[in-house]
Amino acid sequence: MNKSSVPDDNNDDPDNINYPSGEELEKLRSLLLGPEQEQIRQLQERLDNPELHANDIGRDLPQAIVMRSNRDDRLKTALMPTVEGIVKASVKKDYKIFSDALFPVIGPAIRKAISETFKSMIQSINKTLEQNFSWQGLKWRIEAFRTGKSYAEIILSHTLLYRVEQVFLIHKESGLLLQNVKAESVVFQDVDMVSGMLKAIQDFVQDSFRTKRGDTLNTLEFGELAVWIEQSPQAILAAVIRGIAPVELRTVFQNALENIHLEKNEALESFAGDTSPFEAVKNQLEDCLQSQLKAKKQKSSFVLWILLSVFVVFIGILSFFPFRDHQRWTHYLEELQQTPGIVVTSTEKHGDKYHIFGLRDPLSNDPLKILKNARLDPAEVVFRLEPYYSIYPEFMLKRIENILNPPETVHFEIKEGVLFSQGSAPHHWIFETRKLARLIPWPVQYRDDNIIDIEQKKFDKLSERINKQYLLFKTNASQYTFEHKNKLREIVSDIKGLLQLARALDKNVHIQIVGHTDSFGAERANLRLSRKRADNILSALIAKGLKKDNFSAIGIGEGESSNEETNENADENSRCVTLRVIISDIQN
Amino acid sequence: MIKKKICMLGAFAAGKTSLVQRYITGIFSEKYFTTIGVKIDKKTVIRNEQVVELLLWDLYGEDKFLNVQASYLRGSSGYFLVIDGTRRETLETARILQNRAEEAIGKKPFVVVINKSDLKSEWEIDTNALDELLSGSIAVIETSAKTGQCVEEIFTTLTNKMMEG
Numbered sequence: 006m007n008k009s010s011v012p013d014d015n016n017d018d019p020d021n022i023n024y025p026s027g028e029e030l031e032k033l034r035s036l037l038l039g040p041e042q043e044q045i046r047q048l049q050e051r052l053d054n055p056e057l058h059a060n061d062i063g064r065d066l067p068q069a070i071v072m073r074s075n076r077d078d079r080l081k082t083a084l085m086p087t088v089e090g091i092v093k094a095s096v097k098k099d100y101k102i103f104s105d106a107l108f109p110v111i112g113p114a115i116r117k118a119i120s121e122t123f124k125s126m127i128q129s130i131n132k133t134l135e136q137n138f139s140w141q142g143l144k145w146r147i148e149a150f151r152t153g154k155s156y157a158e159i160i161l162s163h164t165l166l167y168r169v170e171q172v173f174l175i176h177k178e179s180g181l182l183l184q185n186v187k188a189e190s191v192v193f194q195d196v197d198m199v200s201g202m203l204k205a206i207q208d209f210v211q212d213s214f215r216t217k218r219g220d221t222l223n224t225l226e227f228g229e230l231a232v233w234i235e236q237s238p239q240a241i242l243a244a245v246i247r248g249i250a251p252v253e254l255r256t257v258f259q260n261a262l263e264n265i266h267l268e269k270n271e272a273l274e275s276f277a278g279d280t281s282p283f284e285a286v287k288n289q290l291e292d293c294l295q296s297q298l299k300a301k302k303q304k305s306s307f308v309l310w311i312l313l314s315v316f317v318v319f320i321g322i323l324s325f326f327p328f329r330d331h332q333r334w335t336h337y338l339e340e341l342q343q344t345p346g347i348v349v350t351s352t353e354k355h356g357d358k359y360h361i362f363g364l365r366d367p368l369s370n371d372p373l374k375i376l377k378n379a380r381l382d383p384a385e386v387v388f389r390l391e392p393y394y395s396i397y398p399e400f401m402l403k404r405i406e407n408i409l410n411p412p413e414t415v416h417f418e419i420k421e422g423v424l425f426s427q428g429s430a431p432h433h434w435i436f437e438t439r440k441l442a443r444l445i446p447w448p449v450q451y452r453d454d455n456i457i458d459i460e461q462k463k464f465d466k467l468s469e470r471i472n473k474q475y476l477l478f479k480t481n482a483s484q485y486t487f488e489h490k491n492k493l494r495e496i497v498s499d500i501k502g503l504l505q506l507a508r509a510l511d512k513n514v515h516i517q518i519v520g521h522t523d524s525f526g527a528e529r530a531n532l533r534l535s536r537k538r539a540d541n542i543l544s545a546l547i548a549k550g551l552k553k554d555n556f557s558a559i560g561i562g563e564g565e566s567s568n569e570e571t572n573e574n575a576d577e578n579s580r581c582v583t584l585r586v587i588i589s590d591i592q593n
Numbered sequence: 594m595i596k597k598k599i600c601m602l603g604a605f606a607a608g609k610t611s612l613v614q615r616y617i618t619g620i621f622s623e624k625y626f627t628t629i630g631v632k633i634d635k636k637t638v639i640r641n642e643q644v645v646e647l648l649l650w651d652l653y654g655e656d657k658f659l660n661v662q663a664s665y666l667r668g669s670s671g672y673f674l675v676i677d678g679t680r681r682e683t684l685e686t687a688r689i690l691q692n693r694a695e696e697a698i699g700k701k702p703f704v705v706v707i708n709k710s711d712l713k714s715e716w717e718i719d720t721n722a723l724d725e726l727l728s729g730s731i732a733v734i735e736t737s738a739k740t741g742q743c744v745e746e747i748f749t750t751l752t753n754k755m756m757e758g
Contacts, residue, residue, distance in 0.1 A: 181598055198633045211664065278596050
């Protein structure tokens with residue numbers, strides 16, 4: 006064996022060592038480490054080749070992210086700035102891409118947010134209205150004032166059946182507070198001290214009353230407030246409850262405490278004042294914050310009533326005017342129907358306007374005036390009324406009066422289809438009316454039985470007066486004397502009036518002047534004397550301006566005298582002249 | 594958050610309550626002493642930029658309550674033994690209380706507080722002559738509730754010790 010090629014372990018001289026050549030070494034290396042070398046080369050290539058490297062990372066990345074995220078939040082924290090930067094850059098570059106991507110999300114999200122906001126707003130308004138403006142709300146305010154409690158407390162006490170207001174997780178040995186949660190709006194004292202005090206009270210009860218070992222204080226009650234206490238070997242769960250809670254709630258607390266114990270057993274056992282491990286049990290304590298509202302009485306609220314009333318009033322006002330107008334319109338039509346001289350045949354409504362069809366006597370009341378009295382708007386009504394003559398008695402009388410033009414002393418009346426006239430009227434009018442009345446279409450009959458002819462009456466009166474006149478003479482005297490003068494003046498005046506009236510009445514008047522004597526003396530002489538007396542009076546009358554044609558003078562001697570008043574002195578009074586009016590109609 | 598329970602031990606009228614009154618946050622009234630024998634207050638101490646909350650169990654200092662105090666002591670990380678410098682007998686009470694505390698909760702750091710340093714001329718206690726029991730304390734501090742002398746110090750001293758241990 007070649008010494009130089011075989012190393013000698015015993016040879017300590019370094020100069021004598023024969024090293025294998027490079028080629029041999031390489032050979033030896035490949036013999037010994039051939040497969041490993043290949044692996045190293047491949048590894049090297051994978052490390053050096055970015056493509057392969059990236060491929061590897063890409064393969065492992067999802068799993069790596071999942072694993073890392075499970076462990077802690079550092080990956081999130083590390084990536085946050087990058088992701089934020091990416092989002093910013095992308096939005097800056099083209100915001101449309103982002104907005105397009107978010108579009109399907111944003112719409113529903115906004116809608117949900119709005120609807121939630123509205124819901125909560127309405128609820129809160131409802132609640133506020135109910136609590137502030139209802140009778141109940143007022144009562145609660147008074148109660149709050151009376152008891153010195155806050156209004157919120159009073160509301161809660163009345164609306165809550167029970168509520169877990171606060172939950173304490175207390176380290177059993179030290180009484181230190183590990184964690185606590187409280188319901189919304191609960192105002193509480195310093196929780197650390199309260200927690201310590203709760204523990205102290207427990208100890209106090211246990212020590213003072215020498216309870217059995219293992220017995221614990223379960224409940225503290227004060228009025229409507231209670232503290233329920235659950236214990237585990239290391240911790241105390243104390244829940245402050247307002248109201249009357251169901252017993253089942255205790256199970257909830259027990260479960261929570263058991264779970265906490267299970268999770269945080271180590272932290273509880275080694276607790277030396279650091280409460281940070283107990284942050285994580287907050288959720289479990291929050292599950293204990295239960296509450297139940299009182300079943301609300303199905304009583305409609307005061308506010309609802311107000312709203313309802315307002316609604317009713319509003320509807321009332323809205324419907325009142327049309328209703329009122331309708332009422333007015335109905336009344337108006339009724340009144341119109343009853344108005345003499347107006348006949349409504351039909352009514353129609355076209356758009357906003359009422360149309361009235363029918364007949365109207367010109368003498369009837371003005372329908373427009375009635376409309377105004379009915380407080381309807383004239384602009385809303387159109388009249389289609391044809392004129393006609395109504396035989397309504399009042400109108401007929403009016404028309405008759407217009408035709409017949411009676412003097413004021415005459416009054417007309419229509420009874421059972423007959424026109425009656427009453428009162429007094431000049432002869433001429435009576436005469437003319439009889440003719441005109443025949444022309445009146447209705448009533449067809451005219452009666453003037455009760456009308457007094459003024460001229461006729463006067464005529465009759467004068468005639469009667471003249472007939473009663475007498476002029477006395479002394480024995481055997483026949484001359485017209487001064488004594489006769491006054492009487493004769495009266496007689497002349499009456500005769501003139503009579504003659505005048507006779508013309509108007511179409512009558513002929515003849516006055517006979519009759520001379521009388523007493524019974525003394527011879528009959529013949531008396532006859533002559535009587536004639537003479539009559540002639541003398543006739544002459545006197547003619548002298549007064551009366552026409553002779555109207556008179557005749559006769560003497561009848563002694564005998565009948567119309568002078569009845571003078572019966573006592575018959576002889577004296579029979580020496581007279583009397584007048585006799587003779588009337589006859591003028592023959593046409 | 595670090596929280597520590599500490600107790601105030603001491604004879605009746607040693608000045609425990611008045612000692613801490615000005616330096617703590619309290620919500621319970623004095624009547625708690627007479628009803629359940631303890632009142633709990635809170636003191637926040639900043640140590641090395643860390644907030645430490647001390648829950649201070651102020652125990653009613655009357656002999657007949659001594660047996661009650663045992664359970665109140667449990668879970669304490671340390672305590673104060675308050676002695677009235679003007680009353681020698683309070684030192685004796687303190688010694689009994691210290692024994693009781695150690696029985697109940699084992700060896701825990703405690704600070705001996707000799708109160709009423711403003712009345713030092715009337716003191717019946719010689720601080721140098723404190724026996725070996727009290728020498729087990731981490732510190733003996735003279736305070737005055739009246740002037741506030743060294744009150745903060747007792748809290749920081751005890752806190753520092755408790756946080757070390």
